Amino acid sequence: MTSDVTFIRISYRIIVLTLLALTLGSIASLAAIAFIEAVDWMNDVLLISPRSRIQLNNPFLLTAATVLVPATGGLVVGFLIQKLTIEKRPLGPADAIKAVQLRTSLPDALSGFVSTLASLVSLGSGASVGQYGPMVYMGAIAGNFASRLKLDIPNIQTKAIACGVAAAISTAFNAPIAGLVFAHEVILRHYSLQAFAPTTVASATGYVFANIIFDSPPLFLVHFDGVAFGYEFLLFAILGLVCAFLAVIFMRLLASTSAFSAKLSLPAIYKPAIAGLAVGIIALQLPDVLGIGKEALRFTTIEGAFSSGELILLLIAKMMLTALCLGFGFAGGVFSPSLLIGILFGALCWTFLNFIGIPNSGVVVYAICAMMALTSPIIGAPLTTILIVFELTHNYDLTIAAMVSVVFANLLAYRLHGRSIFDVVLASKGVDLSSGRDRAMLENINILTLDNTDFANLKDTSSIEESLIQLKQAGRSAGAITNHNNEYLGVVRTIDLIGEESQAITNLIRKDMPVLDEKTSLWQAMSALEGFTGEAVPIVDSSNGELIGMVPESELITAYQKIAKDIRNEENEGI
Amino acid sequence: MKAFNHFLLFLLSSYFSTTLLYGQTELTIATWGGSYENAQQTALFQPFEVATGTLVNTQKYSGDLAILNSDLLPDIIDMTLGDALIACDKKLIHKLDYKQILINEKKHENPKRDFVKDSILPCGIAHLSYSTLIAYDERQFTGEKPHTISDFFDIKRFPGKRALYKSPSDILEWALIAEGVPIDQVYDLLSTERGMRIAFRRLDSIREEIIWWDNPKQAASLLSTGKAVMASGYNGRFFSAQLDGAPITMIWDAQIIDWNVWVIPKQKDSDSKTILKNDFIRFVIKAENMAKLAEIIPYGPSRKSALRRIGLHAEQGFSMRDQLPTATHHLDRALFRDANWYANTQNLRKTRFWDWLNQNKMGDASEDNQ
Numbered sequence: 001m002t003s004d005v006t007f008i009r010i011s012y013r014i015i016v017l018t019l020l021a022l023t024l025g026s027i028a029s030l031a032a033i034a035f036i037e038a039v040d041w042m043n044d045v046l047l048i049s050p051r052s053r054i055q056l057n058n059p060f061l062l063t064a065a066t067v068l069v070p071a072t073g074g075l076v077v078g079f080l081i082q083k084l085t086i087e088k089r090p091l092g093p094a095d096a097i098k099a100v101q102l103r104t105s106l107p108d109a110l111s112g113f114v115s116t117l118a119s120l121v122s123l124g125s126g127a128s129v130g131q132y133g134p135m136v137y138m139g140a141i142a143g144n145f146a147s148r149l150k151l152d153i154p155n156i157q158t159k160a161i162a163c164g165v166a167a168a169i170s171t172a173f174n175a176p177i178a179g180l181v182f183a184h185e186v187i188l189r190h191y192s193l194q195a196f197a198p199t200t201v202a203s204a205t206g207y208v209f210a211n212i213i214f215d216s217p218p219l220f221l222v223h224f225d226g227v228a229f230g231y232e233f234l235l236f237a238i239l240g241l242v243c244a245f246l247a248v249i250f251m252r253l254l255a256s257t258s259a260f261s262a263k264l265s266l267p268a269i270y271k272p273a274i275a276g277l278a279v280g281i282i283a284l285q286l287p288d289v290l291g292i293g294k295e296a297l298r299f300t301t302i303e304g305a306f307s308s309g310e311l312i313l314l315l316i317a318k319m320m321l322t323a324l325c326l327g328f329g330f331a332g333g334v335f336s337p338s339l340l341i342g343i344l345f346g347a348l349c350w351t352f353l354n355f356i357g358i359p360n361s362g363v364v365v366y367a368i369c370a371m372m373a374l375t376s377p378i379i380g381a382p383l384t385t386i387l388i389v390f391e392l393t394h395n396y397d398l399t400i401a402a403m404v405s406v407v408f409a410n411l412l413a414y415r416l417h418g419r420s421i422f423d424v425v426l427a428s429k430g431v432d433l434s435s436g437r438d439r440a441m442l443e444n445i446n447i448l449t450l451d452n453t454d455f456a457n458l459k460d461t462s463s464i465e466e467s468l469i470q471l472k473q474a475g476r477s478a479g480a481i482t483n484h485n486n487e488y489l490g491v492v493r494t495i496d497l498i499g500e501e502s503q504a505i506t507n508l509i510r511k512d513m514p515v516l517d518e519k520t521s522l523w524q525a526m527s528a529l530e531g532f533t534g535e536a537v538p539i540v541d542s543s544n545g546e547l548i549g550m551v552p553e554s555e556l557i558t559a560y561q562k563i564a565k566d567i568r569n570e571e572n573e574g575i
Numbered sequence: 576m577k578a579f580n581h582f583l584l585f586l587l588s589s590y591f592s593t594t595l596l597y598g599q600t601e602l603t604i605a606t607w608g609g610s611y612e613n614a615q616q617t618a619l620f621q622p623f624e625v626a627t628g629t630l631v632n633t634q635k636y637s638g639d640l641a642i643l644n645s646d647l648l649p650d651i652i653d654m655t656l657g658d659a660l661i662a663c664d665k666k667l668i669h670k671l672d673y674k675q676i677l678i679n680e681k682k683h684e685n686p687k688r689d690f691v692k693d694s695i696l697p698c699g700i701a702h703l704s705y706s707t708l709i710a711y712d713e714r715q716f717t718g719e720k721p722h723t724i725s726d727f728f729d730i731k732r733f734p735g736k737r738a739l740y741k742s743p744s745d746i747l748e749w750a751l752i753a754e755g756v757p758i759d760q761v762y763d764l765l766s767t768e769r770g771m772r773i774a775f776r777r778l779d780s781i782r783e784e785i786i787w788w789d790n791p792k793q794a795a796s797l798l799s800t801g802k803a804v805m806a807s808g809y810n811g812r813f814f815s816a817q818l819d820g821a822p823i824t825m826i827w828d829a830q831i832i833d834w835n836v837w838v839i840p841k842q843k844d845s846d847s848k849t850i851l852k853n854d855f856i857r858f859v860i861k862a863e864n865m866a867k868l869a870e871i872i873p874y875g876p877s878r879k880s881a882l883r884r885i886g887l888h889a890e891q892g893f894s895m896r897d898q899l900p901t902a903t904h905h906l907d908r909a910l911f912r913d914a915n916w917y918a919n920t921q922n923l924r925k926t927r928f929w930d931w932l933n934q935n936k937m938g939d940a941s942e943d944n945q
Contacts, residue, residue: 049763049766050763050764050766050767050770051762051763051766051916053766054766054767054916054919054920054923055766055915055916055919055920056919057919057922057923221757222755223755287767287768288767288769294760294763295760295763295764295766295767295769295770298756298757298760298764299764299767299769299770299773301755302754302755302756302773304773304776305769305773306769
């Protein structure tokens, strides 16, 4: 792109990036397949899957397993997360988003591995959580490893994580275009050819593994003959809006359960077991709540498989139990539960349409529309969900219908709640991506990381002459005054001292001076300095009032410009 | 003619065989009758008689495990895989002595690799695949022909009686597939209460049109006599009926593929009898014998080397490999029966099936067709 990049250099980058994308695509894809297989195997062995449950001709053992397996799984998950991870919480797509958006590193590899293992146990023992979040995170781990190689490629971490994530989604859904778009929509959040090219290669690799080498069955196959009536598009839009409300309720439920769980004075290690026990007890009456619910997902597209009462019951149970499981510390995602909640809700809405006597094209299209309309605002990926419908069903009519619902759902949910559950989670941890990536990156840089040692520290006991000499020696036009305890008293400028030799120095302190503390971020510092003219700003320890140092304004501006340049390069570079 | 053959064999073998002196050179094989048994006679039993001088008797068998508790216990049974798994579990059949059975196998055709995966079971050896499918009477549908399993359940577009095997086999799978369930997910969904409910609901929709059959022979004859317009049955028997001129066509959509297994019921045997039984199994699972059977009736052998040997039909002269259930053009929408699932859900399925039948006795017409 730029003239200083030679032809050889570009060729090197293309070859290395392609190889990297192929490797990462293969690893992330194999990991995703192994993960799915392992969950299926555990579900069979632990009597979670209906297929294993029906073959056990022992009612007592079945009841015992239903109640005890999710609870025991919860104990294991609690132990893994609380004892073996540094973060003491399961890791997921939000962590990958943070690492890419802020150009920071992922949490440590051991925590990542343990968290994945905990998701496997959660899903394997029937907790009501999703499988795609952990798979996305595995892809991110793979990408993160690759970014540590010394390959001399600019912005390699971003690209490598995007590659891993794209391959994971591509494999999980058998949908390479959706994988590619997901990586852009959720992880990268910008479009640049240098990231697009390797991500595409990785996504296609994932598809080859899933579809050609392992021949995995698609998530769902439906038969749909097309939308019968024009006015149904209006219904799809309304369905989208209603789904947005339900999505917001679900996200709020998740947040409030987490908050409730945090308040409970119970060791965190035991919390997942409580959620597991709840799942088990409810599953005695309603076995559909166990695990991912593939069977229930399929049944909703069959007319009359559920009565409306059953739909409402399962819908509420699934929402509550998912919130409980995730809030109480099971490891897993929200994608699969959202799909199930959405599809149940769609079938319910279709039952209502039939009840009031509106002619329509059948349950399939309403179920699929609602499934995607509910899921897309939760994961913040409208394009991805539309493409998943297209790639899974190969049905154009169904895709157009889903598109209408998805767009309206996103518009409304964005206003009511935010871009996605990941963004809301990150915002609660101080990473606010809603006002742009530059702000989030500036927020993430602590003021103490900038040089704050080069300044004049004046004492309150010094005379004006002594102080002027000290300022001259330091080459500064302003200095910070401290007392004998090193407590910060204020800032004086040279210009205010000249001709005031009889005054005590503390009388000449400037009143309008902004003060930063050790927690101030670069973004906050930039905001505090709006309208400020001066050379440097004091940083004062908020706990004891001691002076930490002074950060020159030029340092702030340099740091800001570096971030702006990094983002510009990453988002606009060719290859 | 056959009796005369046997007499000749008897003379021959009495001359050569020493075991005859002890009156033990007889074997009773329980098998399924009709064109299938005829094919077995030609390809397997008679050549075995010639080769060993043993007299092979057959005993009629229509599936199920009741035969293992009867007084007339056969020496060897040609059982479905699901039944064989249950029988093995209940210890009603012997573990096979593969050291003896596979003793003469050529080293270069390692039987472990030559046999299709999971054919060599502890208590039996899967020897052929057969398909259960729907066939229809061409004379009944002069316009549009049924071609999917959904058409079987569509009594508006394709009116007329449907003949079905009176058992909770196959029909539950077909009912779910007709509801739009993908083939891959049939057993997953049928494992839920909801799946069972939907399957029986679908069966309800054709209840009035069902004629039940008990004997596999009946399926094709119900079609050719015009008593039914569609019938479930086995591909080999429908094939034989076609050769005999019956105007029937098979619908390969949603065909269910399963295996037949040679098993040895548990009973007190002399050593020589045990050897003879092993001799028999060793003989009938030889690749050339399996292929010979498949050239008469299109059931797929479980050995790759046997598949490679299948040639043309002796009289008709067309390739028999294309007629097998496992021929690629038949596999698009084939369901492979989950035999373990079948074995483990047998009681449940039976209970549900009989409950459903008794809800309304009107549809039961099997007595009329005996």
